[in-house]
Amino acid sequence: MATNISTIWVVVFLVLTSVVMAANVDSEVLQALTKDKEVPVIVIFEEGKEVSINDFEQRKEAIAEKQEEILEKVSDTEQQEEEETEFLVKHRYSAITALSGMITSEGLEKLENDPDIAQIVLDGVKHIFLNESAPLVNASKVWNLTYNTILMDGSSETICVLDTGVDYTHPSLGNCSTSTFLNGSCSKVVNGYDYVNDDADPRDDNRHGTHIAGIIASQDAIFRGMAPGARIVALKVCGASGSCSDSDVMAGIDWCIMNASRYNISVISISLGGGQFSSLCNDDPLASSINTAVGKNISVVVASGNTNSLYPNAVAGISSPACVQNATAVTATNKDDTLASYAFRHSAFSTLVAAPGTSIESLKLGGGTQRSSGTSMSAPHVSGLMALLQQFMKVTQKRALTPSEIWLALNATGKIIEDNSSNRSYSRVNVLAVLLSLDNLPPTITFTTPVFGNNSVYNLSSLLINVSSNEPLQTAILEWNGVNESMAVQENTAFVTKQNLTVGSYTFRVLAPDLAGNLNSTSPITFMVNYNGYNGTILITEPRPSAFYNHSFQLNITLADADGLNFSLYKILNTSGGIVKENSTPLMNFTNFTWLDTLNLSDGNYSLSVLGTDARGFNFSATVPFVIDVTPPIISEIRQQPTVVYNNDSVIFTIVVTEPFLNASLVFFVSNVTGNWTSYLMTLAGFNGTNATFTYTLAGRTNLTTRKMIEYYFLAQDFAGNVPQLSLSSFIVENRLPAVTVLSPVANSSFIVGSTVTFNATAVDLDNDTVTYLWMFADGTNYTTAEFVKTFNTIANLTVQLTVSDIFNSTTISFPLSIIGSPETIPPLITSMLYPSELHMQRDGTIMRVNGSFFDASGIYNITFLFQNTFMSGTCQSNTTSMGCTWSFGVSTAGNKSFDVTARDNSFLKNSNSSTYNFVVTSCSDLAKNGDETAVDCGGSCNACSTSGGNDNTGAATGSTGGSSGSGGGAGTTSSQSSSTGESSSAATGSETGGDTITALSDEEQQAAEENSALTGAAVAALAANENRSTNSGSFLTGAAVLKTLRDQVVHSKTFWSVFGVIIILVGIVAFLVYFRDEQKRMINL
Incomplete structure (x- = not known):
């Protein structure tokens, strides 16, 4: 009732608040709180002083202070645990004036009219939108353009991809492992975060995000991205199903803003959304985030959306957040430059640009490529294009474009496509055209x-x-x-x-x-x-044309002219045209002259320019380029994979060489792997303009020998002949232990003495070494084959040890076996018999209970239980080799008692083991309450001496091979007899597997037995037999139950005594007949 009242109160409260219509609370929040105790929301602050702060760190601190002020007004998880949480924080944004989390109705009441809060909106859910495109937009014509020696491929630019994650292991997206990505050494996908699972690994689990990243920056040889040199930041804001919460998208945008300077982030690409809007949606929860990013000169590119079952009309509007004013919304075109039928668009959105989106081939999760269609594919085309434009402007004009400049250029230069469906035209982007429109500087x-x-x-x-x-x-x-x-x-x-x-x-x-x-x-x-009489020559011996020198050298330049030399000049120029060294000889009067100056220059490219003037004033010249390189190559980042080597491994050696004049044909891996030092040419695997990466693979088996030390070093020579100082490394080819499996016998197996047992094992040596076997037994025998047979003639518990060795190491395993006697000759064991050695009738009652346990390797055939020469049934449970039984029977007189138990096994001989167990039944009196009790005068009352009976001890008998012995609690002895020759008996089986149950007597039945103990055993037996027949349970009742029945007859029938004699006779006859019938059945079962 209290819960219902509380719920009604919340509903009434929310209805009233909705009537009041708090200006800053979205109605969807109020509606959601009528169904759930807490709902996900985004709390957007009023723009205050923090918006105008230019210093980013100061702005971040101001936003954090505002967040703390808001949270102080509600109880959150950072307050004391006993307080109910009214707002559970999910995201604290650093660049965006907002919070997100789970809010209760109590928390909403405290915040709804807060003047510092602009909006409280429901944390909505967005969804992802599901080779010829690059040439179509002229991107391929831009990739080979070089400005100021820099290739226009998006290099140095970074794009944030907010999607389902990115497969950074894809060969065309960096081919990085998880560890290299997490340690920040992945060169393509440089960083990211998983906001769905709240961890640092944003690896794709859907495929959508990988396809998007490939369109932007794939390095595939055929299906290249729009900006193949650009880098990617992967922000996983959507789960494997494609759902994305607004708060996670905001967190992704916030990350990009905060890390823009660190990674040179210029574009955020978003291919997701929800709903359909025919006008701007600047009140969307993501609007603040997008506006903040654009204010930091980061373009936010958003797919316009696709038709679906909820929104089948493509021209009815575009999705959120594409409808935000500062977002660059992108719709999709087909390859024939028509608007795609599925692409959202609307005449109200004049800022909408178009890009290819149909059947776009891009990267596939896990490797390879695949085709997909949708505005999701259009948006990354524009994102990659923007990266190219930003790179171009930074290289040529040393500045970045603003998002508005880029949008204006896109619309002004694209191909105009008319769309009758939405009654307007759209500009399909053209990368080359927009780049050239921004180029206003003449070439140098x-x-x-x-x-x-x-x-x-x-x-x-x-x-x-x-x-x-x-x-x-x-x-x-x-x-x-x-x-x-x-x-x-x-x-x-x-x-x-x-x-x-x-x-x-x-x-x-x-x-x-x-x-x-x-x-x-x-x-x-x-x-x-002038040809007339000209005979001037210049012979340059040193430097040689395009020669490399790793030391200082002497010039050798000879000028000659038959008319005589008037002037000689030489200059040493660097690559920028600067004069490094020059010399001249004016007013000569020789027919030849030789320069022999010594040059001592630093590393670099140079040219020698020589000029001569003859006596008639004619000039003649010559030019020779040459290189000075005295610095040897630098070898760094030496890697060996794997680090632990086995003889069948292929070992990959990788080095990075830094050398501007490296001779790639003289980079060697040098090793003594064959026994002799040999040089192996390494393969050039990559070059980034400064560093060259080389690899060499050393194949296993033929080259690697177990336990051998392999030494190696690397040699790299430049064109000047410089080599670095050698550094010797080594590794040892490790040995692996043989892996051993014993096929037979199974550990802990038991075998009959005299058995022949097959031993068989197999061993696998991954090093391909020859292995040997050594089986060791306690009797001193050893075997050296994988498989053999052994006969065991002695009963024993033994441990078998097997050692398998290769030439270096060995593996040893041990397992136990049991050799036991033959079940054909060993009688079953009576492992235990539990019962009280003394039963005091007034203190303990008249029911004796016995528990027995039995064992035989061949299994228990049956158990016979006799009490005073009467067969008793019990309840037995058995498994393969053992059995446990319980018997309950009544006693009516005091004195020394005994019972006999016989167990038979399942062997051919039906071996048996019999034992007799004794116990004592005591009583306060001899049943005549006259004060003349046995041993103790209790004055005719049992109360005075009922505690003076025997101890409540429990006897236990434990059987053994050939017989068993036990104790009945000290009141008697137990005798046993075993037989291994089979047994024929006229006695019926008292119990077999799943045998009959004897029901315990109630307290009333025990009392009746005490009061009527003078009745004969014949009446007891007769009524018990009659009960057995009527219930068909096979249970014998004791006399107490019969006496209770007789007593009831006396109470309810006055004629009882007159017919008592007749009843006794009839009962005796019936008991005899039933007894005879049951005896016959038991004999048959035996």
């Missing part, structure tokens, strides 16, 4: 050749003109003496060769626009050609 064009300056005079007939640019060129034009001609263009370079030059003066320059049409040109160069 420099001459690669020629390298001479203005007004030089040369004796040449042809000239190669080659220019390079910091970005891809659209075309290139050579302006040669005022006439334009085309040049060949290859990405960032352009070149042309001028042939058949004659004596004269020439002026030229190169003009080239980039892909966006921004034009630039080189400065003009003027030179002269």
Whole structure:
């Protein structure tokens, strides 16, 4: 009743509060609290001073303070345990002014009108939306573009993927193990969190998130992502079923905001949602999170949603949170650039952009690829595109784009697709077009050749003109003496060769626009050609063209001219054109001259430029490139997998080499694995622009010998011949113990003496070593084969020991066996007989109870129980080799008593074991209450001496082979007899397996027996036989039950005494007939 009143009160309270309509409480919260005691909610704060704080750490502290102020108004889990929890916190957000958790009606009452709270909304549930796309949006044309020597593939950018997790073990997403991901060394999926299971491992368990991440940044050779060089942060906010709570999505966005600077996060990709809205939903619980992210210059890309059974009309609106104003909502197109029939869209959303979403091939959970369709596939196209745009702007203009700048560029440059269903057009994104629209800087064009300056005079007939640019060129034009001609263009370079030059003066320059049409040109160069009498030569012996030097060396440059030398100059230039060293000899008067200066330069690429002027003023020159490299390669991150090696393992060695002039064909794994030191060429597995990774696999069996120490080192040589200092490593090929299985016999088995037993074992040695067997027995015999037979002629309990050895180690196991006597010759054991040695009739009653236990290896055939030469039935339970029985029978007179027990086994000979057990029955009197009691005068009352009877001791008899003995409690002796030759008896079997039950007498029956003890045994037997026949239970009643019946007849019939004699005679006859019949049945059973 109290529970019902409480429930009614809550309902009334909630109805009243809903009438009041607290402005900050969603009606769904009130409705949910009518069904549940606590419901999940998101508490969104009013924007205060913390919103305007630019310093992120200060903002974080201000939000935390506001959260504490709110929580102080309700009892939460951080308060004392005896207080009822009114708000159980789920998420404390760091960048978002909100909390989420479970709230009760009491907690809601305290917060509903709080001026610091803008909204209390139900923690809603969102759901995930279920090779040709990259070329379609021109992403593949961007991947090969190079700006300022940097490839435009999204490198250095990071995208947060809020979904079902990401399979970071996929070869196209980093191929990382769980341990490498958790320790932060995964280069592709760099971090993440699982908000569903609240742990640090966001591995996908659905497939949706992996497919999304592949569209963004897959490195697959065929199915590459939009930004294959970008990194992924995996935030698992959806469970395996695809359900996602708003509070977990908020937590994911909060994580991205807080870690944006650390990982250079520029985009959050969300392919999930719920509901369908035909207008902006800026009151959505996720709106605050999205607005905060956009305010931190992070674009939030959201799928618009797909049709389903609840929302079958695709043009009726878009889902939440795509309908939030600051979100970049994305709808889906087919491969023929039509709007997909399933894609949510609406004319009210002018900000909606479109991207391919139908039959998109992307990565599959666990490896490989698969096709999927939906706006879920469209959103990551735009997310990857944004990463490319951000990289481009940072490389070319040293700044990041704002989300609004990106949206404007997407809509301005995409392909316009008309949609009659929603009566508006949509811009299908075009990666190359939007990138070029942002390129407003002209290219930087420099001459690669020629390298001479203005007004030089040369004796040449042809000239190669080659220019390079910091970005891809659209075309290139050579302006040669005022006439334009085309040049060949290859990405960032352009070149042309001028042939058949004659004596004269020439002026030229190169003009080239980039892909966006921004034009630039080189400065003009003027030179002269003169053949007349020109004989000047330059012979450069050192440095040799493109040679590598790992030490200082001496120049050897000879200039010669038959007309005489007037001037000689050489310059050493670095890669940026700076002069590192120069020398000249003005006003010479020789026909030849040799430079022999010594160069001592640091590591780097250089070029030697030599100029000579003859006596007539003609110039001649030569240029030779060369490299100085005195630093040896650095070998780091040496890894051996596995670290513990066995002889059938394939051992993979991995090294990382840092060397700008590395000769990849001279990187070796050097080892004495064959007995001689041998060099093995390593395979180049990867290069990131600075470090090169090499591997070598050493195959087992043929190369590895157990217990052998393998030594090795690595050798890496650069083009200058430098090698690092050698570092010797080693490992020992470990040995594994043989694995042994005994097939027969089973441990703890028992065998009959004289048996021949088969012993059989098998051993597996994973090292493929030859194994030996050694069986050891207590009798001193040993066996050395895996299988053999052994005959046991002695009864014993023994332990068998088996040792299996290879050439290094051994495995030993032991197990017990029992050799026992033959059940054909051993009589059964009476293992115990439990009964009271003395039964005092007034103190203990007149019922004797006996419990017996029996054992025989062949099983117990039957048990015979005799009391005063009368067979007694009992209750027996047995298993394979043992039996336990219970007997209950009545006694009516005092004196020394005994019973006999015979057990027979199941052997062919039906061996038997018999024992007699004695006990004493005592009484206060001789049944005549005249004060003349036996031994003690009790004055005619049993009360005076009922406690002076015998001790309540329990006798126990334990049988053994050949017979048994026992004690009846000290009042008598127990005799036993065993037979191993079989037995024929006229006595009926008192009990067999599952035998009859003798029912214990009640207190009234015992009293009747005491009062009427003078009745003859014949009447007792007759009534017992009659009872046995009428109940068909096979139980013999004692005389007490009969006497109780007779007494009742006296009470209810006055004619009893007149017919008593007749009844006695009839009862005797009936008892005799029943007894005779039962005896015949028992004899048959025997």
